[in-house]
Amino acid sequence: MTRRLVLLALVLSIASCGSVDVTHYADQQPALNLERFFSKPVKAWGMFQKRSGEVAKRFEVDIVSRRVGNNLILDERFLYSDGTRQRRVWTLTPEGQGRWSGRADDVVGVAKGEIAGNALRWRYRLNLPVDGTTYEMSMDDWMYLMDEDTLINRTSMSKLGVEVGQVTLFFRRQGAGETH
Template identity: 70%
Template sequence: MKRLLVLFCCLWLASCGSVTVQDYAGEQPKLDLISFFDRPVEAWGIFQDRSGQVIKRFHVDITSRRDGDRLILDERFVYSDGTTQQRVWTLTPDGTDRWRGTADDVIGEAIGELAGNALRWQYQLNLPVDDTTYVVTFDDWMYLMDEDTLINRSSMLKFGVELGQVTLFFRRQN
């Protein structure tokens, strides 16, 4: 009887599917990356460790340009400790509602899928911490709130274990 109960619980948990980007297909306003980044964007964010403690705060200025069908995003980070960082993303359409992205610290390509007001990015990143660089996996979810506001919530994982979360608020500038 115990084994049957354990088996039932495992099957029940396995049937609890995870959220997919298609769950947001009917949500409005519809996210269009090219339109959202057609003018400068400012962002504010935090990194929280798995206990919820805020470890880092940061501000980002983002400018963009088009290169054929590609969208180039130049992100300039300023962290609360005064350090700075630049990441330049090259985003390329990959069929209907799909994107691929590269950046110097991204391993391989980021894979993005759009539906409704949501975008899900998945990628691996080389993350420098002190004198060591760690390979971490990001699972980014972005949600368009209105034509000028985008919210991003990311889980950062190592070996499938969540190390922390990044929360960002993007605002298009006039």
């Protein structure tokens, strides 16, 4: 009986370790506006770290966007440190009150996002190819607008509820800092 109580207490304590709600950042400035941020071409630099902290892969991303009706289309072109390339095209749809949905070919179902203040939280499942095998990963993205031209992203990747690694990504709007 004591063993069951200890196990129950452990499970409850782990379950109560939920993450911060995006509304916690509602008063943070500058306020993130996806259409405005992606109104110029964007360059991004990132890395994937294994759970141990080892950097397993570095990459660069070029992003161009366009509007199609109510949707924001983000065309991402990845170049990885091992020379491989990848393309992901997101179709983002505003759902009202800071909520967004997103679709891409390697995203399982629909990504759900919410913006408050300078922060955006995306949650989705991604089919991730690794060494000839595709794994379905749960992605928990947090993006923070630092200034009008700089966005920082931190993503926790997990499989079956266990974190397998993290992605850190820095976005910079092209032409940033130039006078108009």
